[in-house]
Amino acid sequence: VCGKPWWSDVGRHWPWEVSLRVKHEHVCGGALIDPGWVMTAAHCIQGTKEYSVMLGTSKLQPVDFTGVLLIPVRDIILHPKYWGRTFIMGDVALLQLHIPATLSEYVQPICLPEPNFHLRVGTQCWVTGWGQIKQRFSANSTLTPELQEAEVFIMDNKRCDRIYHKKSLFPRIIPLVLEDMICATNYGENLCYGDSGGPLACEVEGKWILAGVLSWEKACAKAQNPGVYIRVTKYSKWIKKQLDRALSGPRASTWLLLLSRLLQ
Template sequence: MICAGAEEGGIDSCRVQRRGPVSTQRDGSCLQAKRRALRIRPPLVLGLLSLQNCSDRVLALGTAILTRPCPEDRMRGASCLQVLLLMLLGAAGTLESAACGQPRVSSRIVGGQDARDGEWPWQASIQHRGAHVCGGSLIAPQWVLTAAHCFLRRALPSEYHVRLGALHLGAASPRALSAPVRRVLLPPDYSEDRARGDLALLQLRRPVPLSARVQPVCLPEPGSRPPPGTPCWVTGWGSLHPGVPLPEWRPLQGVRVPLLDVRACDHLYHLGTNVPRAERIVLPGNLCAGYVEGHKDACQGDSGGPLTCVKSGRWVLVGVVSWGKGCALPNRPGVYTNVATYSPWIQAHLSL
């Protein structure tokens, strides 16, 4: 048996319904919580606490603590710090292992080079009946984010597997793992022309074990958008050039590309077309990255893969490879789905 409290009082449990195994009070209010897996905002991914039937939100360390009126008049004060310490004692040991966006191999890619083993540990290969079709990103032990257009309309989720921890796709690796897909979730606004919602959230059949070669990437804050010029990296096993697939002996590739202003990107895509200038080609829910002169870009087979940028020392999944005109052509930078636009939708599923 474990007891918790203070000799002088001030911290105690309230009599609450049996729904919540953890409860305490602050100034006549009860804190009732039930334990479940909840992805909180980056940079931490923890199995923490979600709370119910409450109001008066308090935020600390990315964890939401909600209060509701106490059913009894037991006016005892407990500081927020004391409450947080009691609630987080059991989870404190998991902070280091659950951190996202921190590969154990430092990145050195500056443009079109081979990746090293463990350099991009969230990189996934989406495979249909054993063949690589798209890239993806591990965002939690049981969840992978990729592009919606990677999935055949009539294909079953059971026909897909996700390969993680691999450096080469053409060679067997005892340290790589293959995880079957349980279900495929698409955003409610997805359009098949890829203009909107080109994301797919894959729930794996079971959580994958994390290691130096298999780690989640951080998700961005909802609505955030790094400024134009931010250096980011796109990775994948896609073609080196249109019609020139990556040889099986070549490892995962990565290229450094700067973010571009979305309106400027839209202007570039209008050049040489008959599309009216008032008609948007690149929409606000997109991101663009690359060079006006071309030369560096994602290509066929990279779809669904990650566009990641460093923020506060951690790698954040800013975009998902969606579409483009050719590969690395002048005035045709790569177009990505802005993950931050869909962060609330993603978080809602991860917390179920």
């Protein structure tokens, strides 16, 4: 059963929202996709640091820990196509939690889309996160104490690619926005929300699905830039395979993690 956002006196709760942390400091966003697993961006993972996740709260530094979960990460699986920040391909990481999250109204997984699911251009979706709030004319970015949300709309990849080509030296023939990416825009609002690794969530036929994972953090530098996310449908089969494999026995992914660090 997948979660859905719900309202309370303090605002809207996004029960799959994760704060990925190192030494209690927020480093990236993420989404709970199963009681024992979180999905984030591969570029969020650096070296063999001790990661943990915080779930069940919209506050970055909660004072009241009712419903809040803090769980260490047991294992990290990076997508084999990920070759580091220079070539943002396969920018997907799965985090296996030390113990499965106890589900409650504050903690619920988001559904993964089927591999053949097609997200139409113009679909309304939501981006959530604590980070990278930038004013249009300012380079400063700060973390906000309270989870932010922004309504965005799915944009055509070709149009998105044209926008980024205007700002780059790459020839038009080399696509910047690849097939495994998805773009979303809020049509030039002054604020740009979202965390690297954070979710792009869309309600489709009454079900909330994880359509994307924020990949291009620098896209936030100008508010009129579309956000570029990893297109989850392109990785649904791989994700399912990893989760099934984990159920059938432990795996050693640490060497893959170390190898990817050496190749960066």
